[in-house]
Amino acid sequence: MEYVEAKEKFISTWGSLGTLWGINKAMAQIQALLFISTKPLSMEEIMEELKISRGNTSMNLRQLIDWGIVTKVLVSGERKEFFTTEKDVQELARIITKERSRREIKPVIKVLEEVSSINDDGTEKTKELIKQTKALKELTDDLDTLMNKLVNQKQNWLTKSVLKLMK
Amino acid sequence: MEYVEAKEKFISTWGSLGTLWGINKAMAQIQALLFISTKPLSMEEIMEELKISRGNTSMNLRQLIDWGIVTKVLVSGERKEFFTTEKDVQELARIITKERSRREIKPVIKVLEEVSSINDDGTEKTKELIKQTKALKELTDDLDTLMNKLVNQKQNWLTKSVLKLMK
DNA sequence: ATAAACTTTCAATAATTATTGAAAGTTTAA
DNA sequence: TTAAACTTTCAATAATTATTGAAAGTTTAT
Missing domain, CATH: 1.10.10.10 (Winged helix-like DNA-binding domain superfamily/Winged helix DNA-binding domain)
Known part of the structure; x- marks a missing residue:
């Protein structure tokens, strides 16, 4: 080629x-x-x-x-x-992560918060809706936090993080 | 609501x-x-x-x-x-991550490998293509590894990972 | 073996999304 | 100012992707 x-x-x-x-x-x-x-x-x-x-x-x-x-x-x-x-791949990943978080993830978290905080009328289906959307909200929030943390460690954040997690 | x-x-x-x-x-x-x-x-x-x-x-x-x-x-x-x-959000995230890796990320890494290993004819533009696609390949590979690592730590991997990285 | 209950397939169609190109808009140089 | 050089906008159109629904296929009970 x-x-x-x-x-x-x-x-x-x-x-x-x-x-x-x-x-x-x-x-x-x-x-x-x-x-x-x-x-x-x-x-x-x-x-x-x-x-x-x-x-x-x-x-x-x-x-x-x-x-x-x-x-x-x-x-x-x-x-x-x-x-x-932007020519630096790490910087590029930083920008994309931040923008996606702002544009896509944060609004979804907001909806999940709204939905999971409806009044519990005691029925099984309401309890399930609250439980599941709350779990999803927490996961999404954690992932978002993790990504932002990763990305905000300047210099070689990725390699460092991989190494850290491999221990 | x-x-x-x-x-x-x-x-x-x-x-x-x-x-x-x-x-x-x-x-x-x-x-x-x-x-x-x-x-x-x-x-x-x-x-x-x-x-x-x-x-x-x-x-x-x-x-x-x-x-x-x-x-x-x-x-x-x-x-x-x-x-x-699947009702467990962590398990769901595991499945999705693995499948996306297999279906989307791995094939891209393969192309980036092919492209970045073309013969270096010494011209500036060839050098740039090689350099940039190699950097992208490495980033993608690292991210893929990181995600798979994260996801394969059973129990509460996310929270644990977030905490680890916050140090 | 047959028919009822159910699921899958796929050509036709609808809905969505991307692209074009020419007119309108903007900037700069003389 | 004016006109050339350039960019943006946006209605029309093309391309892509999703959806329908009815026919074909499959499974199960008798």
Whole structure:
């Protein structure tokens, strides 16, 4: 396998992984492309490489910027905008974990709290609903806390944590 | 909020969460319904409660069984089949983590390995592709290992792990 | 062996989600 | 100011994914 094939394989794999995880294909592919690029790319270059429209590129770049994964960079002497992604995988994992927690996990915890704190009318089904949603709430909360803890230990948090847990 | 409202809120929240994570709505809702049910349910009852068709119920139950989250149970004196889901949240998390690792993470690691081990022709872009996909491969591998470690510590692994990491 | 009770399959259709492209909007240089 | 260079917006359309329902398949009781 040589460069072009490897590059395409990486971009398309990353794209379908995104789809599987509720991130849209174009968004994941743009990030993948920037991730292996040696320099910031313009919208034109991204469109060209991925064969997607200007509108699509613009919208998905905006989302990536919203997530804090991609940033605009100014290239001196150039009028148009250029984009790069965070290149450090640990930092990338940090950003994604935090954003997912904020956008997805926290709201679910809130609903689980509401549901699990309804009035106990003494019936079996109400007791079961309360018990199970409470258990789910606690698990979700613990996992969220764990992930945030992991991710907030700077430098090599992952390796350190793995080692810690292996003891 | 009383029982029926709370139940519906739980089921629909769980359903949309599923969608967000690449699991389809009906599948997530069936699991949610079984999760708070005090007894195994028949296909008829599931269809009725969630207002979905027989075909849809059948297909999604099969998928849940494939995942190992739902099991058929025989109710004596009854001809039709009944279904329950794993009721213990920690066990549920174990099953889901293992299956996601097997179905999603491992195949990605394989691709990243292939891509990162292409021949280094000395060009900057090849070096970058190798470097970045290797870093991603290592991160993914570490995360996968960590999750599997976490999940394989029986009893209260999560709480224990959180406490360990807080030190 | 037959028929009733039940489940699965799958082509057709509906619902959802992503993508395009051209018009409108913005910024910069002269 | 104006016009060229660029980006954003969004209605229309395409692509994908989920759902239905009826026919085919299976199991069990008699």
